[in-house]
Amino acid sequence: MSLRIVVTVKYVPDATGDRHFADDLTVDRDDVDGLLSELDEYAVEQALQIAEDADDAEVTVLTVGPEDAKDALRKALSMGADKAIHVEDDDLHGTDIIGTSLVLAKAIEKAGFDLVVSGMASTDGTAGVVPALLAERLGVPQVTLLSEVSVEDGTVKGRRDGDAASEQLEAQLPAVVSVTDQSGEARYPSFKGIMAAKKKPVESWDLSDLDIDAEEVGLDGAWTKVDAAAERPARTAGTIVKDEGEGGKQLAEFLASQKFI
């Protein structure tokens, strides 16, 4: 039986770009470059390694996002994923975490899965909760924040490193896992991989393909609303200390005044 691995990948604004809010207080994604969320590259990498270790496996990458989100899928396909699914719909604009998890769960059920692999968090919303919401909606176990993961005889196993201890965890498939940025370097797409990605299938689905009503998603369906947004004040130069013998003392006084020490 082929192991069906679905990797959720998010298309995010380039952090080095000029990120700002649009008039409706959502993140303006129109004239900002975007890319595959870096933390999801680790999810793609671990899914590919599990597939390489399996007798027969297929890796599908899935994203919910605007037209340009296809770039995130292309990157994951060029790393080695087999096929992709892009859920795109104008009514998804402004969808919150609850709505995103609904759309992802419906798409994963429609695609069919044995293992869902997600990143530990996206690099823009950074909530870190979508994997848990997915497991709840799919009715399967979740094993999150793994720094090491493998699949053996229908069981997913992994190690989660905490501050004081590391846990060895496992769950029966089907299951949802998320992996951290400590799970191992993500491979760079080879030229051969980039060329092969151009021929790999990308299915496009909208809300009607998933039997989701528009009012369950988007700004109208959001459980949370951004009431206001203000530019962060420009960073000030800070205090310059010229050390004429008293530098250490002045630094200690400054740190004490800021209650750092």
Ligand SMILES: Cc1cc2nc3c(=O)[nH]c(=O)nc-3n(C[C@H](O)[C@H](O)[C@H](O)COP(=O)(O)OP(=O)(O)OC[C@H]3O[C@@H](n4cnc5c(N)ncnc54)[C@H](O)[C@@H]3O)c2cc1C
């Ligand atoms: C600055 C900012 C603040 C936000 N604040 C809130 C908020 O307070 N409350 C709220 O409900 N929504 C919020 N949102 C919207 C929220 O980011 C989106 O709904 C998002 O799709 C899910 O949240 P996340 O990115 O934080 O996911 P996380 O829980 O951080 O994502 C974890 C993993 O889930 C997968 N994933 C997440 N989104 C997608 C996607 N669209 N397609 C495929 N895989 C995905 C990825 O594998 C990712 O690594 C915010 C968005 C931004 C940009």
